[in-house]
Amino acid sequence: MEKILADFLEMVQVDAISFDERKVADICLRKLEELGCVDIYEDKAGEKVGGNTGNIFARFPGTLPGSILFSAHMDRMPQGFGIEPVIEDGIVKTKGDTILAADDLGGIAAIFDGIRKLKACGQPHPTVEILLTICEEKGLLGSLHFDYADIKSEISYALDSPGHIGRILIASPHSAKLQVEVFGKAAHAGSEPEKGKSAAVGAAKILANLREGRLDHESTSNFPIVEAGHGATNAVCDYAIIKGEARSIDKQKLMDYIAYFEKHCQETAEAFGVTAKTAWNLGSPGYKVEKDSASVRLISEVFAQMGVEPLPEASGGGMDANRYNAKGIQSVGLATGYFDNHTTNEHVFLDSFLRTGEMVMRTVLEYGKNMEKYKV
Numbered sequence: 001m002e003k004i005l006a007d008f009l010e011m012v013q014v015d016a017i018s019f020d021e022r023k024v025a026d027i028c029l030r031k032l033e034e035l036g037c038v039d040i041y042e043d044k045a046g047e048k049v050g051g052n053t054g055n056i057f058a059r060f061p062g063t064l065p066g067s068i069l070f071s072a073h074m075d076r077m078p079q080g081f082g083i084e085p086v087i088e089d090g091i092v093k094t095k096g097d098t099i100l101a102a103d104d105l106g107g108i109a110a111i112f113d114g115i116r117k118l119k120a121c122g123q124p125h126p127t128v129e130i131l132l133t134i135c136e137e138k139g140l141l142g143s144l145h146f147d148y149a150d151i152k153s154e155i156s157y158a159l160d161s162p163g164h165i166g167r168i169l170i171a172s173p174h175s176a177k178l179q180v181e182v183f184g185k186a187a188h189a190g191s192e193p194e195k196g197k198s199a200a201v202g203a204a205k206i207l208a209n210l211r212e213g214r215l216d217h218e219s220t221s222n223f224p225i226v227e228a229g230h231g232a233t234n235a236v237c238d239y240a241i242i243k244g245e246a247r248s249i250d251k252q253k254l255m256d257y258i259a260y261f262e263k264h265c266q267e268t269a270e271a272f273g274v275t276a277k278t279a280w281n282l283g284s285p286g287y288k289v290e291k292d293s294a295s296v297r298l299i300s301e302v303f304a305q306m307g308v309e310p311l312p313e314a315s316g317g318g319m320d321a322n323r324y325n326a327k328g329i330q331s332v333g334l335a336t337g338y339f340d341n342h343t344t345n346e347h348v349f350l351d352s353f354l355r356t357g358e359m360v361m362r363t364v365l366e367y368g369k370n371m372e373k374y375k376v
């Protein structure tokens with residue numbers, strides 16, 4: 001069996017989850033050492049987020065100047081205990097009652113395989129920096145608490161995206177959580193309903209005319225939580241709340257939508273005779289890396305060498321690359337062959353996955369050969 005696949009299967013079969021990545025982390029620490037990495041350490045991020053494991057950082061020392069960073073996350077979604085991988089017709093899947101955790105142990109196995117291949121090829125190469133994070137699935141918490149002073153690389157790749165090899169996530173949305181509380185007036189529903197004013201109806205009017213769903217090609221919003229009343233039907237409803245979110249690749253569009261949301265809620269509530277109180281907070285920062293930027297040109301050159309079609313696209317979600325870009329380390333996400341992540345249908349196409357180690361190795365070699373071409 002290919003070593004990348006053996007590594008992957010070993011890691012998915014130990015139980016781990018956000019805040020408890022311990023067993024995967026211990027395997028990673030051991031493998032990094034076996035691969036000949038140096039400067040290996042686990043940071044204190046686990047303590048800061050209430051978990052039992054920190055982010056792991058390591059370097060695979062190069063014979064050329066410069067370095068490049070590869071990252072993946074050690075935590076996984078719920079329903080990730082007792083994973084029994086099944087290999088069938090070139091696809092790795094589960095028996096259907098758990099996730100597979102290829103998101104993102106596939107990314108970790110790819111990095112390990114890239115280093116293994118780099119060692120074996122015997123060619124001069126720059127240093128590889130490796131960052132394996134915790135709690136990515138919990139709002140990128142591990143990468144939030146990492147100390148980036150240790151990172152020397154200008155370019156990084158987060159091996160953490162669904163799709164076949166070749167998919168490059170060049171953008172990820174900025175996001176916000178939004179809510180509106182609606183205050184009406186309670187009254188006995190049978191004896192004097194005219195003295196009341198229904199917050200439930202006010203909330204319904206707000207939601208009925210709110211622009212939501214697909215807003216434009218790079219913006220969305222969704223308001224799936226609506227609660228009203230106090231569980232009794234014999235009083236006019238005096239309280240309701242609507243909760244949702246909005247996202248856009250363009251931060252200004254997100255801020256404009258938030259302003260629209262606030263105005264829409266206030267005006268609709270006022271017209272109906274109830275009051276509205278809106279609140280919102282921004283999530284992790286989004287990013288947009290141009291197609292002609294160093295990181296995209298470098299990985300596109302690697303895909304050309306491999307005969308793989310590069311597919312630069314925007315991501316609908318967030319990943320650690322969001323934080324790296326915010327910290328000034330140019331970063332895009334790369335697909336490693338998994339699909340339907342976050343579900344019990346999660347599966348990996350081996351024809352993509354088995355080439356990800358080569359992708360890592362070639363990226364390091366190409367960067368070393370033509371570093372001046374890939375200045376950020």
Ligand SMILES: [Zn+2]
Nearest residue numbers: 103104136160
């Ligand atoms: Zn992931």
